[in-house]
Amino acid sequence: MIAFVKxxxxxxxxVHSPAAMVxxxxxxxxxxxxxxxxxxALVNPYDLASFxxxxxxxxxxxxxxxxxxxxxxxxxxxxxxxxSILYGARLSLVIGLSALAIAAVLGVGLGLAAGYxxxxxxAIVMRIADVQLALPxxxxxxxxxxxxxxxLPAAIQQDLRVAVLTLAIALSLWVxxxxxxxASTFVQMNKEYVQAAIIMGQHPLRVMxxxxxxxxxGPLLVIMTVDLASAILLEATLSFLGIGLPADSPSLGTxxxxxxxxLLSGEWWILWIPTVFLLVLVVxxxxxxxxxxDVFNPRLR
Amino acid sequence: xxxxxxxxxxxxxxxxxxTAIEDVDMTIKPGEIHGLVGESGAGKSTVGxxxxxxLQSPGYVSNGTLTLGDTDLRTLTLAQAHKVRGDRISxxxxxxxxxxxxxxxxxxxLIETIQAHSDVSVSAARKRAVYLLEEIGIKNAAQxxxxxxxxxxxxxxxxxxxxxxxxxDPELIIADEPTTALDVAVQSQVLDLIQQLAKERxxxxxxxxxxxxxxxxxxxxxxxxxxxxxxxTGNTAQVLGTPKHPYTQALMDAVPxxxxxxxxxxxxxxxxxxxTLGDFAENWLLEGQLHDxxxxxxxxLTVRFAGPRTSFFRKPPPYTALxxxxxxxxxxxxxGLVGESGxxKSTLAKTITGLITPSRxxxxxxxxxxxxxKSRSRHHPSRQLVQMVFQDPxxxxxxxxxxxxxxxxxxxxxxxxxxxxxxEKLAVSMLSLVGMQPEVITKxxxxxxxxxxxxxxxxxxxxxxxxxxICDEPTSALDVSIQAEILNLLKDLQTKFGLTILFISHNLAxxxxxxxxxxxxxxxxxxxxxxxxxxxxxxxxxYTKSLLALTPVMPTYWQT
Numbered sequence: 054m055i056a057f058v059k060x061x062x063x064x065x066x067x068v069h070s071p072a073a074m075v076x077x078x079x080x081x082x083x084x085x086x087x088x089x090x091x092x093x094a095l096v097n098p099y100d101l102a103s104f105x106x107x108x109x110x111x112x113x114x115x116x117x118x119x120x121x122x123x124x125x126x127x128x129x130x131x132x133x134x135x136x137s138i139l140y141g142a143r144l145s146l147v148i149g150l151s152a153l154a155i156a157a158v159l160g161v162g163l164g165l166a167a168g169y170x171x172x173x174x175x176a177i178v179m180r181i182a183d184v185q186l187a188l189p190x191x192x193x194x195x196x197x198x199x200x201x202x203x204x205l206p207a208a209i210q211q212d213l214r215v216a217v218l219t220l221a222i223a224l225s226l227w228v229x230x231x232x233x234x235x236a237s238t239f240v241q242m243n244k245e246y247v248q249a250a251i252i253m254g255q256h257p258l259r260v261m262x263x264x265x266x267x268x269x270x271g272p273l274l275v276i277m278t279v280d281l282a283s284a285i286l287l288e289a290t291l292s293f294l295g296i297g298l299p300a301d302s303p304s305l306g307t308x309x310x311x312x313x314x315x316l317l318s319g320e321w322w323i324l325w326i327p328t329v330f331l332l333v334l335v336v337x338x339x340x341x342x343x344x345x346x347d348v349f350n351p352r353l354r
Numbered sequence: 355x356x357x358x359x360x361x362x363x364x365x366x367x368x369x370x371x372x373t374a375i376e377d378v379d380m381t382i383k384p385g386e387i388h389g390l391v392g393e394s395g396a397g398k399s400t401v402g403x404x405x406x407x408x409l410q411s412p413g414y415v416s417n418g419t420l421t422l423g424d425t426d427l428r429t430l431t432l433a434q435a436h437k438v439r440g441d442r443i444s445x446x447x448x449x450x451x452x453x454x455x456x457x458x459x460x461x462x463x464l465i466e467t468i469q470a471h472s473d474v475s476v477s478a479a480r481k482r483a484v485y486l487l488e489e490i491g492i493k494n495a496a497q498x499x500x501x502x503x504x505x506x507x508x509x510x511x512x513x514x515x516x517x518x519x520x521x522x523d524p525e526l527i528i529a530d531e532p533t534t535a536l537d538v539a540v541q542s543q544v545l546d547l548i549q550q551l552a553k554e555r556x557x558x559x560x561x562x563x564x565x566x567x568x569x570x571x572x573x574x575x576x577x578x579x580x581x582x583x584x585x586x587t588g589n590t591a592q593v594l595g596t597p598k599h600p601y602t603q604a605l606m607d608a609v610p611x612x613x614x615x616x617x618x619x620x621x622x623x624x625x626x627x628x629x630t631l632g633d634f635a636e637n638w639l640l641e642g643q644l645h646d647x648x649x650x651x652x653x654x655l656t657v658r659f660a661g662p663r664t665s666f667f668r669k670p671p672p673y674t675a676l677x678x679x680x681x682x683x684x685x686x687x688x689x690g691l692v693g694e695s696g697x698x699k700s701t702l703a704k705t706i707t708g709l710i711t712p713s714r715x716x717x718x719x720x721x722x723x724x725x726x727x728k729s730r731s732r733h734h735p736s737r738q739l740v741q742m743v744f745q746d747p748x749x750x751x752x753x754x755x756x757x758x759x760x761x762x763x764x765x766x767x768x769x770x771x772x773x774x775x776x777x778e779k780l781a782v783s784m785l786s787l788v789g790m791q792p793e794v795i796t797k798x799x800x801x802x803x804x805x806x807x808x809x810x811x812x813x814x815x816x817x818x819x820x821x822x823x824i825c826d827e828p829t830s831a832l833d834v835s836i837q838a839e840i841l842n843l844l845k846d847l848q849t850k851f852g853l854t855i856l857f858i859s860h861n862l863a864x865x866x867x868x869x870x871x872x873x874x875x876x877x878x879x880x881x882x883x884x885x886x887x888x889x890x891x892x893x894x895x896x897y898t899k900s901l902l903a904l905t906p907v908m909p910t911y912w913q914t
Contacts, residue, residue, distance in 0.1 A: 065368070244750075246750050249750060252740075252741075253764065253767060254738075255767065267755075268753065
């Protein structure tokens with residue numbers, strides 16, 4: 054085991070970084086909870102039959118009047134907070150990860166091509182990226198949301214809410230990938246192995262994806278973790294503002310919005326518990342991203 | 355006088371202490387230039403850093419004594435050590451580009467240094483700075499002192515660095531590869547300056563370099579290091595001319611001489627030359643040999659780049675990288691191409707391979723014209739017939755691909771071998787042909803040394819069945835003993851397979867060993883072309899003469 058850890062630089066750094074280990078534990082626990090929510094959760098918050106209004110507004114177990122069945126209390130509908138959060142995190146992670154995947158494919162593809170071809174193509178792609186950066190993410194999301202509402206028939210709008218939200222988040226995140234991929238590609242273009250491939254007459258797509266891409270994955274992985282946190286936060290923001298998901302299929306942001314209504318009436322846990330949960334999730338991912346950056350950039354060590 | 359005794363430097367790491375140098379003894383008298391040679395990783399620079407007290411953290415001196423005059427350098431406090439640095443010991447680094455502050459004028463940097471070490475007024479310091487610059491050979495110093503480092507050429511900058519080093523009247527100057535980044539003409543000026551300072555000011559120099567020619571030219575005494583230990587030390591003429599230790603002898607055998615051609619370098623045998631594993635690849639290569647030897651001729655080749663933009667509205671003036679180059683490379687011969695940095699050597703290679711588009715001229719490979727740059731299609735036959743071995747073996751192999759993938763790629767790409775198993779067999783056989791073990795096929799490039807990587811790069815080039823090979827400074831990133839091995843390998847392969855080679859190098863001695871014909875390039879123009887022996891023994895162009903005269907060599911009479 055020790056020999057194994059010594060062999061892999063990243064692993065060695067990992068077991069010597071308490072912050073990264075704690076963050077990893079949180080992230081893994083949350084991920085498991087989200088993936089296995091249907092088996093772990095006490096009630097299914099989407100299924101009206103599985104909870105009862107009579108259990109509404111119960112406080113967490115350490116307060117008076119709590120029901121030990123609901124460890125962190127319930128909301129006004131009688132839904133168990135833990136169950137809501139697990140299901141909410143599931144939805145948030147699904148949206149975050151798919152938005153990230155779309156942004157990564159779009160951004161890395163465009164960035165690689167911009168770095169490879171340079172010149173006019175590069176200029177056009179990067180100006181589009183600049184314009185995209187000038188628009189706040191929320192504005193982009195509102196725009197896409199508005200367009201979707203305008204062109205999609207009302208019947209399927211509800212079903213496509215998750216897809217629209219995902220697309221909106223992806224569109225505001227691809228720029229990071231494009232810029233990083235382009236800058237790294239520029240560096241690789243001067244390397245002799247790339248020139249060797251071009252001299253051989255290999256297809257540009259092969260040079261980009263088989264030769265260059267594996268060499269620029271390091272910085273892209275770091276962007277991915279940081280952007281996963283942004284995606285989750287963005288989804289929460291949009292849902293909080295009511296542009297995102299409706300109250301009957303709550304994500305973390307929706308839970309926080311619902312909780313806001315009870316803040317002044319004394320039922321603070323309905324707001325605070327999802328908020329702290331979101332905070333822990335985002336901070337954990339960010340710490341892991343920071344750690345990855347250190348692993349991939351020996352000069353910062 | 356610097357005395358080093360039993361010096362041992364260790365670097366703690368998480369796998370235990372790593373001993374960088376062990377039991378190093380050395381004395382340098384005032385006015386003596388003491389050469390310190392060895393291959394990369396020998397610990398030369400660590401000796402210098404330990405002497406000046408600038409060991410890279412977390413390295414530490416674990417044993418031994420370091421004394422300068424009667425000061426014990428190991429017992430100094432931080433403040434005292436700081437005073438000794440600069441006051442009594444100075445340092446000259448390899449790259450004058452980075453050792454000067456680009457945002458300060460030469461004047462400010464000199465005045466700052468002088469005032470840091472002696473209590474004088476600004477005007478007195480300025481006077482001294484001008485005097486120093488004049489002394490080291492910068493004309494019109496009173497005006498030029500106002501310039502910023504980027505306004506000086508590389509050689510001038512290195513002079514300024516030397517002026518900074520001597521500005522405090524040190525007893526010892528540690529020069530770590532002071533001329534490695536410089537062209538031969540500038541190198542010889544800097545070396546002259548070092549010799550002059552040693553003689554006139556009685557400054558002791560520790561001259562750290564990998565270049566034996568430089569040592570032979572200026573050093574009084576020399577210490578040879580290997581793997582952190584001193585191998586041999588003594589008078590330069592004795593150590594280099596009649597080396598006692600087998601390692602020094604092998605090292606000297608590997609140094610290419612400028613004044614004669616040797617058929618093969620004497621290198622220690624690897625041992626497994628009996629292997630017949632390479633026969634398969636050899637036969638395969640010879641099979642593709644049906645057509646004749648392929649030469650290359652260039653006519654009036656001109657390459658222009660856009661120069662720096664002077665106005666937003668006007669087109670930037672063109673910069674001519676290659677000017678009317680006409681060169682005929684005979685089929686089956688090796689053409690050497692020499693020139694200083696910026697002369698257009700690499701531009702020529704890139705133009706032939708189609709990475710750069712020339713503005714004028716013709717290129718003919720065999721008897722077909724080569725299309726220029728982007729107009730050469732990806733399926734043009736020259737893509738396979740012309741292959742290249744690059745300068746930097748650390749970047750010419752894709753670090754994320756296994757050696758096996760790197761080697762089989764050309765076989766697959768050019769459609770030579772359809773079966774994946776067969777491709778791998780051929781790659782293994784080719785590895786053996788270039789002197790490597792078959793099991794390396796599953797490793798990644800970073801697991802190999804520079805010389806081994808260059809062998810892999812040669813194998814990759816050969817697996818494309820080329821008829822014309824461009825070697826762009828193939829050995830300049832390698833140690834001299836490895837260089838000898840690679841040069842031997844290239845020679846063997848060339849004779850075996852009748853390759854035509856364009857061999858590009860800044861090192862005249864290497865080209866003499868390799869090339870049948872030699873062309874001298876300067877500022878994009880061919881100064882002289884001719885049969886190698888004739889060109890080296892009776893150069894016609896003034897430029898060739900000066901290049902040959904300035905290249906540091908060992909006096910012939912040293913050799914046994």
